Amino acid sequence: MRSHRQRGAIGGASALAGLLCATLLVTPASTAASATPATNSAATRAHHALPYQNPRLSTETRVADLLSRMTLAEKVGQMTQAERADVAADPGQIAELGLGSVLSGGGSTPAENTPEAWADTVDAFQEQALSTRLGIPLLYGVDSVHGHGNLNGATVFPHNIGLGATRDPKLAERIGHIAAEETRASGPQWTFAPCICVARDDRWGRTYESFGEDPKLAAKMSQMIEGFQGDGGDLDDPDRVLATAKHFAGDGFTTFGTGEGDYTIDQGITQASHAEFERLALTPYVAAIKKHDVGSVMPSFSSVDWTEDGLGNPVKMHAHQELVTGWLKQKQGFDGLVISDWRAIHQIPGTYAEQVATSVNAGVDMFMEPFSGDTVGYPQFIETLIAAVEDGAVPMARIDDAVSRILTAKFDLGLFEKPFTDRRNIDEIGSADHRRVAREAVAKSQVLLTNRRHTLPLSGHDDVYVAGSKADSIGDQAGGWTITWQGNSTHQIPGDTILDGIEAAAHGEVTHSPDASAPIPAGAHGVVVVGEHPYAEGFGDVGGPRWGYDPGEGGVLRPALTMQLSDADTAAIEKVCAAAATCTVLVVSGRPMIIPPELLSQIDALVASWLPGSEGKGVADVLFGRRPFTGKLPVTWPRSVDQEPINIGDSDYDPLFAYGHGLRTGR
Ligand code: GLC
Numbered sequence: 121m122r123s124h125r126q127r128g129a130i131g132g133a134s135a136l137a138g139l140l141c142a143t144l145l146v147t148p149a150s151t152a153a154s155a156t157p158a159t160n161s162a163a164t165r166a167h168h169a170l171p172y173q174n175p176r177l178s179t180e181t182r183v184a185d186l187l188s189r190m191t192l193a194e195k196v197g198q199m200t201q202a203e204r205a206d207v208a209a210d211p212g213q214i215a216e217l218g219l220g221s222v223l224s225g226g227g228s229t230p231a232e233n234t235p236e237a238w239a240d241t242v243d244a245f246q247e248q249a250l251s252t253r254l255g256i257p258l259l260y261g262v263d264s265v266h267g268h269g270n271l272n273g274a275t276v277f278p279h280n281i282g283l284g285a286t287r288d289p290k291l292a293e294r295i296g297h298i299a300a301e302e303t304r305a306s307g308p309q310w311t312f313a314p315c316i317c318v319a320r321d322d323r324w325g326r327t328y329e330s331f332g333e334d335p336k337l338a339a340k341m342s343q344m345i346e347g348f349q350g351d352g353g354d355l356d357d358p359d360r361v362l363a364t365a366k367h368f369a370g371d372g373f374t375t376f377g378t379g380e381g382d383y384t385i386d387q388g389i390t391q392a393s394h395a396e397f398e399r400l401a402l403t404p405y406v407a408a409i410k411k412h413d414v415g416s417v418m419p420s421f422s423s424v425d426w427t428e429d430g431l432g433n434p435v436k437m438h439a440h441q442e443l444v445t446g447w448l449k450q451k452q453g454f455d456g457l458v459i460s461d462w463r464a465i466h467q468i469p470g471t472y473a474e475q476v477a478t479s480v481n482a483g484v485d486m487f488m489e490p491f492s493g494d495t496v497g498y499p500q501f502i503e504t505l506i507a508a509v510e511d512g513a514v515p516m517a518r519i520d521d522a523v524s525r526i527l528t529a530k531f532d533l534g535l536f537e538k539p540f541t542d543r544r545n546i547d548e549i550g551s552a553d554h555r556r557v558a559r560e561a562v563a564k565s566q567v568l569l570t571n572r573r574h575t576l577p578l579s580g581h582d583d584v585y586v587a588g589s590k591a592d593s594i595g596d597q598a599g600g601w602t603i604t605w606q607g608n609s610t611h612q613i614p615g616d617t618i619l620d621g622i623e624a625a626a627h628g629e630v631t632h633s634p635d636a637s638a639p640i641p642a643g644a645h646g647v648v649v650v651g652e653h654p655y656a657e658g659f660g661d662v663g664g665p666r667w668g669y670d671p672g673e674g675g676v677l678r679p680a681l682t683m684q685l686s687d688a689d690t691a692a693i694e695k696v697c698a699a700a701a702t703c704t705v706l707v708v709s710g711r712p713m714i715i716p717p718e719l720l721s722q723i724d725a726l727v728a729s730w731l732p733g734s735e736g737k738g739v740a741d742v743l744f745g746r747r748p749f750t751g752k753l754p755v756t757w758p759r760s761v762d763q764e765p766i767n768i769g770d771s772d773y774d775p776l777f778a779y780g781h782g783l784r785t786g787r
Contacts, residue, residue, distance in 0.1 A: 172254075179531045179532060182531055182536075183524050186527055187523060189254060190254065190523070192506055192509055194252075195519050196502050196506050196519070197218030197219055197502060198220035198256065198523050198526050199220060199480075199487060199505065199519070199523065199526065200219050200221070200501055200502055201486055202214075202219055202221075202489070202491075202492070203223055203224075203490030203491065204225075204245075205228050206491050206492055206493075207222055208241075211245060213492070213499075214258065215248045215249065217498065217499065217502055219258065220486060220526055221258060221310075221526075222245050222259075222260055222261075223261040223262065224260075224262045224263075224308070225462065226604065226605025227604035229270050233271065233272040234273070235271065236546070238271060238307045239305075239546070242308060242541055245258055246539050249539075250539055256527070257535035257536060258539075259362075259529065259533075259535070260308045261310040261311070261312055261364075262308040262310070263311065263312045263601055264300075264308070264311040265279070265280075265312070265315065266280070266601065266602075267734075268308075271549070272613055273549060273550045273613070274306075275299075275549075275555055275734060276558070276602060276613060276615065276734035277295050277298075277299070277733050278558075278565045278730055279600075279601075279710065279731040279733070280314065280315060280328065280330055281319075281327060281331070281332065281731070281754055281755065282729075282730035283561065283565060284341060284754030285564075285566075285567050285728070285730065285751040285754050286564040286750075287337070287340075287752055288564060289341055289344075290343070291557075291560070291561055292341045292343050293343045295344065295347060295557065296314070296347020296363070297347035298554045299311065299348065300349075300360050301359035301554075302549045304359060304542070305545040305548065306546065306549065309535065310362040310364070310529075311348060311362070311363060312364045312366060312459075313348070313366070314331075314345065314348075314364075314365070314366075315330060315366050315367065316331070316365050316366070316404035317367060317372040317420075318332075318334070318338050318372040318401065319333055319373075320333055320372055320373035320767055321372075321374075321376055321385060322758070322764055322765075323384065323662035323761065324386060324660075325385075325657050325659060325661040325664060325681070326372070326386060326656075326660065327372075327660075327755065328599060328710030330754075332754025332755050333754070333755045333768065334754070335400050335401075335403035336403065338403070342404055342411075342412055342414075343411075344363075345363045345365070345408055345412035345413075348360065348363035349361070349412070349413070355534070356533055358542035359545055362532075362533060363414050364418050364459065365405060365409075365416075366420070367461060368405060368419045368420055368437060368448065368458075369397070369401040369402055369419075369420060369443065370390035370392065370401035370424055371390075372400075373390055373401070374389055374422050375388060376764070376765075379658060379664070380467065382665045383658030383664050384658075384661045384662065384664050385662075385664075386421070386657055386658035386661050387421035387467070387658065389422065389424075389434045392425075392427060393427045393428055396427075397424065405417070405448070409448075409452045409453070414456060415456040415457070416456050416457045416458070417454060417456065417457075417458050417459075418458070418459050418460070419444060419461060419464065419484065420437045420461070421436075421437070421438075421461055421464050422436075422437055423436045436464075436467055438460055438465050438482065439478045439479055441482040444458060444482050444483035448483070455525070457522070457528075457529055458483055459484075459485070459488060461488060462490065463490065464488070465484075465487065465489075472496055473504050477508045477513040480514050480519075480522070481513075485522035485523075485525050486526055487501055489501040505519075555734070558733060558738070559737055561735075561738065562736070562737075562738025562739060563738040563739070563741040563746075564750055564751060565729075565738075565751055566751050567728040567752060567753055568725065568726075568742075568749040568783040568784070568785065569753075569757065569777050569783070570724075570725060570783070571724070571785070573702065573724055575645075575702040575704055575724040576704060576749070576785055577744055577745030578647075578702075578744050578745070580625060580628075580744055582626065582628045583628035583630070583631075583641050583644040584622055584631070584644060584645050585630075585631045585633070585636075585638075585641065585696060586630060586632045586648075587633050587635065587636040587648045587649075587692040587696050588634065588647075588648040588649035588650045588689055589634055589649075589651070589692075590649040590650060590651045590706075591648075591649035592618070592620075592632065593617060594611065594617050595608050595609045595610055595611035595612070596708055597617065597732050597733065597736055598611065598731065598733050599731035600654050600656030600657075602654070607655070607656065608654055614734065615734025616734070616736040616737045617736045618706065618740070621736045621737035621741070621743075622647060622740050624737060624740065625737075625741070625743070625746065628644075631644065634692070636692040640700055644701060645700055645701050645702045646696035646697065646699075646701075646703040647706065647743070648697075648705045648706070649706045649708060650685055650689035650690075650692070650705060650708070651706075651729075652709040655681065660681055662682060662683055662761065663680055663682075664681065665680065666680055682761070683714050684761075685714070697722040697723060698722070703722065703723055703725075704723075704725040704743070705723050705725070706727045707729060708729050708731065708732070709728075709730065712728070712756075714758070714759075714760055715776065727743075727749075728753065745785065747786070748786030749782070749783060750782070750784060752781065752782035753777055753779055753781045755779065756768060756775045756779045757776050758776060759775060759776045767779070
């Protein structure tokens with residue numbers, strides 16, 4: 121397997137000699153298990169030539185040397201990841217606890233959401249980490265899942281379901297590279313992306329994070345990892361980040377009704393045979409590991425229940441030693457790090473001590489335990505894992521394996537030599553060049569489902585009448601994981617709405633009336649943009665929890681999602697299609713939406729626009745023929761929700777539009 125590992129100028133025997141010599145000179149600090157990382161003593165600073173601090177030695181040599189100097193407390197600290205907002209209250213905890221990593225959860229942004237403020241935040245935390253006895257740098261992770269969506273001003277790309285519609289792995293790689301550049305220039309060196317989940321039931325709120333229902337398509341599009349990480353030793357470049365293949369595995373085909381808590385499907389139970397699981401869930405991970413050498417993997421919240429064992433015995437993926445250690449690490453030879461999901465170990469049966477020991481022994485290496493104080497989190501995790509090792513519940517060999525994987529990532533990222541943010545590309549964030557690539561991706565992601573009377577492409581000279589709730593809402597077209605975790609219709613980010621694109625492309629008169637109450641000029645061509653409001657994870661589950669930002673902020677609590685069009689959008693379609701010269705409907709959504717036959721019969725052209733992100737002009741590019749429609753359905757489009765789950769290959773397969781369907785226009 122080609123590695124993205126750095127190979128030092130000196131390897132092998134000479135490195136070993138260097139290591140032996142240096143070790144004889146310096147004895148490790150107190151090995152007392154409970155010793156907490158001391159501050160960076162003058163003695164340590166004086167020994168700047170310790171083997172682990174020598175970039176001319178191989179990564180393996182440096183890891184072995186550093187590991188040999190670490191106390192148990194320092195090792196366990198490296199296995200611990202806290203959340204930005206929590207440590208921001210007392211950054212000294214990073215040094216006191218020797219934390220290995222901090223993340224920004226969805227929407228967890230510095231007070232001033234600018235690239236400079238992000239980089240300053242990451243660097244301030246880095247200072248803390250470097251002040252510890254051994255000066256091990258900090259890893260900072262963030263969900264750059266469609267570009268660095270948390271950062272205001274970043275280029276926001278189509279979510280993965282739209283990229284799946286492009287069938288263009290090279291484009292996915294280019295997008296990964298741009299996202300890496302914009303992420304690293306603002307501080308974080310690690311993205312929790314791409315999701316290589318295989319969405320088999322569109323009622324799942326994370327369908328849009330998937331490249332589609334075909335595991336082979338997900339495997340192909342995992343080439344995005346090359347964009348994030350580069351190839352063979354690029355990880356220490358200022359435009360690359362460590363990538364994460366997630367969520368391992370089977371997150372996309374849990375059984376409806378088994379969802380965790382009040383989710384209906386998210387984080388539920390994958391009921392499958394070993395063969396089905398291998399084909400549908402594990403296929404993309406073979407590509408991510410063998411072809412793209414992904415540096416980290418995140419297990420799924422979900423569980424697996426083998427049909428061969430007669431169901432009834434679901435095991436959480438975060439506790440699944442057979443799959444995490446057996447299949448991922450031993451069989452596939454995955455040598456990166458396994459990072460838990462957000463407090464996911466708390467869903468494992470048992471006491472916290474049992475949850476921690478079970479998950480560490482299953483093969484998880486670093487733990488996203490975001491909180492402190494009253495909520496059990498990173499301080500308790502550290503205490504609990506130290507006790508587990510002292511009690512023999514977790515072998516030191518497992519700790520050393522986990523810490524070696526974590527340190528390897530840090531060496532490969534160049535953090536020991538360049539721990540602070542390299543800001544040379546900071547002005548490229550949201551640049552015109554980056555937005556051009558995003559606009560290209562938007563155009564290629566559009567799927568033309570019907571086109572009666574050759575309605576599309578429109579002529580630039582036509583008058584156009586634009587209606588529908590999603591025509592002029594960049595928050596809606598960006599979707600979840602944008603500025604905030606759940607996203608929001610009201611979010612304003614730099615970019616163009618679909619209406620902006622139409623107004624720029626049309627030379628005729630453009631009328632905009634969201635509810636179609638304005639008169640429709642004679643001869644005008646109608647474009648009605650409908651769809652879903654933004655959501656993330658289980659809040660997007662059909663029949664899931666009600667969703668909404670705090671009503672106290674003037675927000676609204678919305679009803680659970682249904683995959684049905686809103687009454688207002690349906691009415692707008694009926695009004696426009698009854699009066700306009702032609703009638704095109706664009707569906708802005710994270711998944712297929714139900715178009716009843718009586719409505720479909722009124723529509724001339726129907727387009728799946730997915731969640732295009734910040735570059736709405738890409739939609740106008742295909743509407744007006746600047747680019748041809750080339751997109752193909754990455755998921756089956758059902759006639760009704762009752763058909764779910766419905767996937768290519770099903771025996772009684774009778775969808776409204778089949779997987780792979782997509783009409784072409786132009787050459
Ligand atoms: C979330 C998601 C995961 C994400 C993590 C950090 O719950 O499941 O995809 O990377 O937490 O935000």
